[in-house]
Amino acid sequence: MLLPMLLLLPPLLLYAAGHALAAILFRLYPARSPPPPDDRAAAVTVLIPARDEGAGALRAARSVLDQDHAGAVTAILLVRDGTDSAVALLGGPARLTPGEPVEVQRAADRRLLICGAGSDPKHLKINLGVRLAETPWIAILDANHAARPGWLRTSLAVQRQTGAQLVQSRRWPLGGMDRAGLPGLWDSLHQHIGCEVQNVAWSHLDLPVFFTGSTALIDRALLLANPLAAGLTEDTDLSCRLLLQGVRCAYNPHSGSEEEVSPDLYSFLARRRRWAHGHTTALLGHVLPGVWSAPIPIRHRLQLLYHGLHYLIAAA
Numbered sequence: 001m002l003l004p005m006l007l008l009l010p011p012l013l014l015y016a017a018g019h020a021l022a023a024i025l026f027r028l029y030p031a032r033s034p035p036p037p038d039d040r041a042a043a044v045t046v047l048i049p050a051r052d053e054g055a056g057a058l059r060a061a062r063s064v065l066d067q068d069h070a071g072a073v074t075a076i077l078l079v080r081d082g083t084d085s086a087v088a089l090l091g092g093p094a095r096l097t098p099g100e101p102v103e104v105q106r107a108a109d110r111r112l113l114i115c116g117a118g119s120d121p122k123h124l125k126i127n128l129g130v131r132l133a134e135t136p137w138i139a140i141l142d143a144n145h146a147a148r149p150g151w152l153r154t155s156l157a158v159q160r161q162t163g164a165q166l167v168q169s170r171r172w173p174l175g176g177m178d179r180a181g182l183p184g185l186w187d188s189l190h191q192h193i194g195c196e197v198q199n200v201a202w203s204h205l206d207l208p209v210f211f212t213g214s215t216a217l218i219d220r221a222l223l224l225a226n227p228l229a230a231g232l233t234e235d236t237d238l239s240c241r242l243l244l245q246g247v248r249c250a251y252n253p254h255s256g257s258e259e260e261v262s263p264d265l266y267s268f269l270a271r272r273r274r275w276a277h278g279h280t281t282a283l284l285g286h287v288l289p290g291v292w293s294a295p296i297p298i299r300h301r302l303q304l305l306y307h308g309l310h311y312l313i314a315a316a
Contacts, residue, residue, distance in 0.1 A: 008313075015309050022201035041071040042137055044152055044217070047129035049078045049122045050086050050143035056260070057086035057143040063257075064141060065110045069152040072109040076101060076132065077143075078125035081116045086143070090114060101132060122213075123228035130223045138223055141257060142214035146174060150255035155217040162250040165219040166242065168209050169256030170196060183268040184261035191261070199251045207303050208249040210239040215257040222247065233278025240286040243304060244294040276311040283308030 046064045050057040057077060064075040079087060082096040091104050096116030105112035115132065117125045130138055139155070141147055155167045173188040199209045211218075213235030226241055228234045242249065262268035287308050291301045 011309060011313060015306070015313055018306055022197050025201040025204045026197045042156055043072040043074070043135040044069065044137045044139055044156075045129070045133035045135045045220075046073060046075045046139040046141055046152075047078060047126055047133075048075060048141050048143055049125040049129075050084060051080070051120055051122075052085045053143040054085035054089060057084075058089045059146050060141055060143045061086075061090065061112055063145075063147040063149075065105070065107075065112060066149055067147065067152045068149045069156070072111075072135075073152065074111045074113065074133075074135070076113045076115055076129050078115055078117050078129050080118065080120050087114060099128060099132075121230065123230055123234045126223075126234075127227045130220060130227070133220055136220055137217055138220045139217045140214055142259070144174075144260040145171070145214055145257040146259075147215070147257045148255045151215065151252075151257060152217070154254040155252045158250055158252045158254070159217060162248065164248040164250035165222045166211060166247065166249040167217040167252050168199070168211055168249060169215045169217070169252040170199075170254070171212070171215055171256050172258045173261050174258040181263070183265045184263065187261040187268055187271075191259075196253070200253065202303070203251045203253075205299075207299065208243055208247070209251040210307065211235050211242070211249065214259070217252075231278060231281065232274050233282070236275075236278050236282045237286070240282045240304065243300065244286060244290050244296065246294070246296045246300075279308065279311040283312060 048057065048060050048064065050060075057079075061075050061077055064073060067073055077086060077090065079096070081098075082092065082094045087094070087096070090112065092102060092114040096102065096114065098116050098118035101113040101115035103111060103113050115128070117128050119125075126140060137156070139152060151169055155169055158164070159167050172192055173184070195212070202209050213233075222242070226238060226245075229237050231237050239249070262271060287304045291304055294301065
């Protein structure tokens with residue numbers, strides 16, 4: 001028993017030091033000032049993958065149509081077929097032809113479409129939406145999220161400032177942490193406070209952040225060249241592939257979305273188990289084989305290895 005503990009001690013100490021450094025940088029980081037208004041009227045297509053989320057999908061769609069961005073916004077709700085619970089709520093038809101979007105709402109420069117994908121996996125819905133989009137910028141918002149009004153505007157401003165091809169925005173708990181219950185509080189501590197501390201630290205160190213699967217603005221050409229793959233955590237898989245290519249992924253701390261948190265202990269544990277498998281698969285399948293030959297600086301390689309330790313240490 002002593003030998004395994006001694007072998008685990010160095011990576012545990014390294015990981016603890018990384019958390020301490022992130023906390024120190026977060027504390028020392030200067031107060032965030034709002035980004036300048038983005039003066040480009042860039043058109044954006046927002047993809048909302050949904051799976052029988054009913055009123056939640058309706059809330060997500062409305063939050064996209066209510067964005068304060070000056071450019072045109074098209075929201076595409078991606079469902080399996082017309083039997084999805086959100087379709088009737090949005091006035092969509094009972095029959096949807098896969099791959100053929102139907103417009104259900106239009107007002108000035110805001111449009112809402114519903115499209116059947118013919119299947120449930122999120123990565124297939126997103127890949128279909130990317131092919132259907134006609135705008136240079138794609139945004140992704142999960143159906144259990146509600147975007148804040150400034151999300152697209154501030155994300156485009158951050159993109160202009162950094163030249164990033166992917167901008168990951170901040171997330172908050174829907175309804176606040178005080179109403180979440182104990183499992184929801186644990187979930188939010190990880191997802192919102194923990195991720196915020198880490199992302200501020202990465203940004204301060206001029207390191208890229210990781211795509212979380214939602215509330216992100218992405219160059220459409222980048223997604224066409226790097227479609228989402230099947231897996232337990234398609235966001236982590238895509239992050240590792242993009243970062244190994246040297247793609248710039250920036251963080252938007254100014255706005256983002258509010259999301260539902262785990263309602264009970266079973267949901268909390270099931271989500272962590274899925275993420276643990278997905279993160280470790282990405283580490284073993286992408287990072288370890290390619291990190292040494294990737295055209296990226298040494299600090300980016302160390303960041304990828306550090307990130308891969310997150311769930312692997314817990315498993316050990």
